[in-house]
Amino acid sequence: MQERRFGACLMTAPDLVARGVEAMRGATRLPVTVKCRIGVDDRDSYEDLRGFVATVASAGCRTFVVHARKAWLQGLSPKENREIPPLRYPEVYRLKAEFPQLEIVINGGITGLDEAAAHLARVDGAMIGRAAYQNPYLLADVDRRFFGATEPAPSRHAVIERLLPYVEAELAAGTRLAAITRHIHGLFQGRPGARAWRRHLSENAHRPGAGPEVIRAAAARVPPDDAIAVAA
Numbered sequence: 001m002q003e004r005r006f007g008a009c010l011m012t013a014p015d016l017v018a019r020g021v022e023a024m025r026g027a028t029r030l031p032v033t034v035k036c037r038i039g040v041d042d043r044d045s046y047e048d049l050r051g052f053v054a055t056v057a058s059a060g061c062r063t064f065v066v067h068a069r070k071a072w073l074q075g076l077s078p079k080e081n082r083e084i085p086p087l088r089y090p091e092v093y094r095l096k097a098e099f100p101q102l103e104i105v106i107n108g109g110i111t112g113l114d115e116a117a118a119h120l121a122r123v124d125g126a127m128i129g130r131a132a133y134q135n136p137y138l139l140a141d142v143d144r145r146f147f148g149a150t151e152p153a154p155s156r157h158a159v160i161e162r163l164l165p166y167v168e169a170e171l172a173a174g175t176r177l178a179a180i181t182r183h184i185h186g187l188f189q190g191r192p193g194a195r196a197w198r199r200h201l202s203e204n205a206h207r208p209g210a211g212p213e214v215i216r217a218a219a220a221r222v223p224p225d226d227a228i229a230v231a232a
Contacts, residue, residue: 008071011040014052018059025060035065038091044070046091063103065127066092093122113145135189155225156187164212178205193222
């Protein structure tokens with residue numbers, strides 16, 4: 001979307017981004033945050049990144065989520081831009097060291113809580129993207145590990161039960177079941193019965209009139225965690 005000035009190409013126009021941030025801050029009391037890459041095309045030096053952040057921060061932005069890859073505006077697809085440019089975490093760490101007053105959140109290639117914890121020794125936050133989408137239960141232990149929660153993480157089946165009231169409300173509002181279940185296909189990733197869970201959702205959630213019973217039936221194809229532990 002370069003012709004419309006959306007996305008990573010805006011890193012080449014820090015003054016424009018700063019004006020946008022300033023306008024948004026004038027229109028709301030909510031925090032205005034910026035997500036960016038470490039650079040674009042050949043403008044990918046640390047000095048380029050530093051200059052972008054300094055300019056946008058001068059307009060009042062205090063939180064930057066930095067994907068630690070550059071973006072190639074020509075030659076790579078959006079998917080390839082998420083995977084091919086190498087990760088350069090040290091530049092994000094350096095950014096936090098030079099701007100201690102800013103909240104710097106690191107993103108890119110983080111696939112687990114151990115990796116997130118390692119990054120948190122150097123920056124203020126760690127963003128997990130595709131890994132959490134592919135395996136949403138990855139986040140079940142976040143509250144205990146990072147925020148002092150003492151309760152154990154809910155089981156996957158308990159997560160489903162907590163989801164069902166939301167599903168019912170969305171269906172009543174006209175949302176199709178498949179639009180919801182497509183985002184929970186990975187809930188049982190790596191567990192016995194995961195394939196049966198995904199298959200039942202895929203084959204039935206799109207049917208006319210499909211409701212919460214489809215999710216319950218899919219979940220019934222997966223043994224509870226305690227049953228797996230006993231069997232082991």
